[in-house]
Amino acid sequence: MEEDSIKYTEFSTPQGFYEWIVMPFGLKNAPRIFQRRMDDAFKHLNSFLVVYVDDILISSQTLEEHREHLKIFAETAIKEGICLSEKKATIEKAKIEFLGFELGSNGISLQTHISRKIS
Structure with missing residues (x-):
């Protein structure tokens, strides 16, 4: 989340005031902004990768090629600071x-x- 936008996410509870430092999906523009972030992060991989919000498809012709694509994808995700869910992965x-x-x-x-x- 942009530093100057954090103040707009403030909410209060009996325990105190809180702000989001990462973008929650409940915000109006969150899906659009998240999709743009993912598209920008992986645009150089578009010959074998498709991103739809938090669903990512990697397509390959051979198992060897697929493993290379996975390696490139994982390296990019790490470089971009994108967290991946091992439980959701197929x-x-x-x-x-x-x-x-x-x-x-x-x-x-x-x-x-x-x-x-x-x-």
Whole structure:
């Protein structure tokens, strides 16, 4: 969060006054600002990486290439001060779910629960 914006996040409780020093998602512009931050951090990786808010997709042709992409991505995240969730990560899978789709070597399709609703 920008230093001069911190004062606008102040709130009080019976225990005292507090301010956010990182941007909470409840702020009106937080998603847009967060997306821009992520886009800027990873723009040089756009040949194999897609960012949608806090969901990141890394696409590779081979396992060896994927491991190299992961290394570059991790180095960039560290350099940019971006924290990653190991629990949320799905790594080295031939097929994954991403934003309502199943992605894999056979192409892209809607997730099963979504296609059932449409049928």
